[in-house]
């Protein structure tokens with residue numbers, strides 16, 4: 001019976017075109033979020049001044065490679081799902097909260113900006129995990145692993161913020 005072969009190709013099946021395009025759209029947004037995070041973390045791992053800035057600088061510096069790796073994973077998955085990774089002209093910046101502060105010793109501004117960026121990623125990746133449930137386990141699996149990185153990073157920066165708050169600096 002011909003109908004029996006209908007769902008055997010999963011998300012790559014011809015009958016899954018709409019779902020696949022929706023997933024590619026979400027992956028494209030995720031790709032841009034990671035790319036913008038790389039830009040923001042490069043700037044914020046260089047700009048801050050002062051003794052207190054060093055831990056934040058080192059932490060963000062390490063995270064740049066991780067976020068770049070996320071962007072590459074999202075790009076690869078876009079292609080696997082028959083999408084096309086967009087060119088730079090399609091990019092629109094959104095991270096207003098991660099622009100350089102007025103004073104480069106304002107570390108709290110950077111910490112809060114990182115927490116907001118990670119929160120945005122966590123929300124979007126949870127959405128992808130929900131929308132790929134049953135339909136695309138490979139994308140879901142990949143995004144679960146990336147989500148863990150973002151959760152860990154947000155937790156780290158929440159700890160930094162708590163320390164500043166305890167000292168009455170935030």
Ligand SMILES: [Fe+2]
Nearest residue numbers: 034066067070
């Ligand atoms: Fe990331």
